[in-house]
Amino acid sequence: MVVNIKTPIPGPNTQKYKAISEKYEAHCLNQQAPIVWDHAQGVTVWDVDGNSFIDWTSGVLVTNVGHAHPKLAEAISKQAKRLLNCYDSPTIERITCAERMVGLAPENLDNAFFATVGSEAVDAAVRVAKHFTGKFEIMSFYGGFHGRTMGTMSLAGKMGTKKGFGPVMPGFFQVPFPDPYRNPFGSCDGDVAGQCLEFLDVAVKAQSTGSLAGLIIEPYQGAAGFIFPPDGFLKSLEKWCKDHEIIFILDEVQSSFGRTGKFLALEWESLRPNLVSIGKGIGSGMPISCLLAESRIMGTLGEGEMSSTWGGNPICTAATHAILDIFEEEKLVDNALNIGNHMKKRLLKIKDTCRYLGDVRGRGLVMGLDIVKDKKTKERDPETTRKIINECCQNGLLIGAVSGNVIRVAPPLVITKDEADESLDIMEKVLTNL
Ligand SMILES: Cc1ncc(COP(=O)(O)O)c(C=O)c1O
Incomplete structure (x- = not known):
């Protein structure tokens, strides 16, 4: 198991550094999951409070060989x-x-x-x-x-x-x-x-x-x-x-x-x-x-x-x-294809039962989950998307969104089937309990 959440999110150290950031950093950066990163390895990210998460962002589709590959x-x-x-x-x-x-x-x-x-x-x-x-x-x-x-x-x-x-x-x-x-x-x-x-x-x-x-x-x-x-x-x-x-x-x-x-x-x-x-x-x-x-x-x-x-x-x-x-x-290209196919299959199944998940699309280890208010009108739902990002983070899965309502599924290409399943279990639980 990768995920280990020990404190409420955001934890006390995250809150401390967020306050300093608020004061001294430019506010033009993209909003991310509510933690301050400390270190990472493979698909696992630790925050400054010692909590560990599975990463579905790869930064922004960057760390393809996994974080801090030795x-x-x-x-x-x-x-x-x-x-x-x-x-x-x-x-x-x-x-x-x-x-x-x-x-x-x-x-x-x-x-x-x-x-x-x-x-x-x-x-x-x-x-x-x-x-x-x-x-x-x-x-x-x-x-x-x-x-x-x-x-x-x-x-x-x-x-x-x-x-x-x-x-x-x-x-x-x-x-x-x-x-x-x-x-x-x-x-x-x-x-x-x-x-x-x-x-x-x-x-x-x-x-x-x-x-x-x-x-x-x-x-x-x-x-x-x-x-x-x-x-x-x-x-x-x-x-x-x-x-x-x-x-x-x-x-x-x-x-x-x-x-x-x-x-x-x-x-x-x-x-x-x-x-x-x-x-x-x-x-x-x-x-x-x-x-x-x-x-x-x-x-x-x-x-x-x-x-x-x-x-x-x-x-x-x-x-x-x-x-x-x-x-x-x-063999990371093969892994991206195999694990990507496995993840997409599970996500498409989740789509059938989740009323907010309008579309699951993508190839290999890059997919989008289109969160909508109504599957017929396809109206975008940024509010529910923010809720999903926050809930996933509370449960140990780091995700981000683009266009306000499309959740990015883009883990490092080193992700294993077990890690993929652990992260999908979190996403399924969050989407089911919305
Ligand atoms: C397709 C595409 N082109 C160009 C860029 C810009 O890259 P950078 O932010 O490294 O300048 C991005 C970044 O997200 C991108 O996705």
Whole structure:
């Protein structure tokens, strides 16, 4: 058993530190479960009061190899004693890390560029697409989230990311995403993917100045509520980009490193994007991201035209090496698929009897539980969602939500069947007793 709750939640130490946080920390961070974290190992998190919890967040889908994996910690510590930073000067760690990343990608992606965070890798993709085509417009999707820099914010299809920070960059516009649960065209029924594909040409005719450089999409929309497009949509989109001679950018910042039960989510449909941005799991807690690219496209940038102070630094690339070793040794991609299937089966059963659980969706170890007031109207229920987050925490399960009402099921990929069942028992109990 992982869970051991010894104090009321929040415990006395949590309350003490929360009061200090309230006074001194910026209040712009996302609300999380009501504890202060102390340390963590695998899927277990301990708070500052000694309570232990099962983690369904992985931070924010980051710690794919589990919290504080001993091999990762050792690699970081060893590298810290050798070399921390040397800017763009080549190191064995960075060079061989690029080789490994390219080796794991489809054959057309033969170049790697390392950066620090996901937003930076997405920004880099946009820069490369503009530079290569000599054009400046980028199309993205309603509900999309690609980061919080001024560039990536301009790609967002969610008002929450942009509100109060306008104007966004000119030349960026959005089109509807095929959400199978809530059709973006309102009450329309039928082939949502087909409707969205047809709309692409309508949007270009209406909004483009004739300078469309590229299109960016997430394999599934994370921040919008773990929305997976119908099978085949992304492949059709790839063809549409090819037919229109624009760069196809896949944002795998969240979906890569085994999260969906494939190493890269693009493997589900054998996609061949021109550019792929990767983040989160590639560092499993260390700040590293990567842009995988076709060298014919990346090669458009000359010396000094794109680099980053911390990009591909020795300690982060050493960490990625350790993470890739752990993935191989512990077969984490297979584990994500197997445990994910098991969890989804149980969650779908719970859905049948819980009147608030409108939809269970996802793949591998990334799922969304859509909490609604009424299963027919699908009206979102943020209030009940907050209650569920709090009750789960009281019972030893750490969860978070996106879009106000979609609970994130995203444990570290090292989760065992026993740990999955222990956590599902908690979720079932909370949903049953609402
Ligand atoms: C799909 C996607 N792209 C980009 C980002 C931005 O990554 P970061 O917060 O590391 O800049 C995120 C973060 O949640 C994301 O989910």
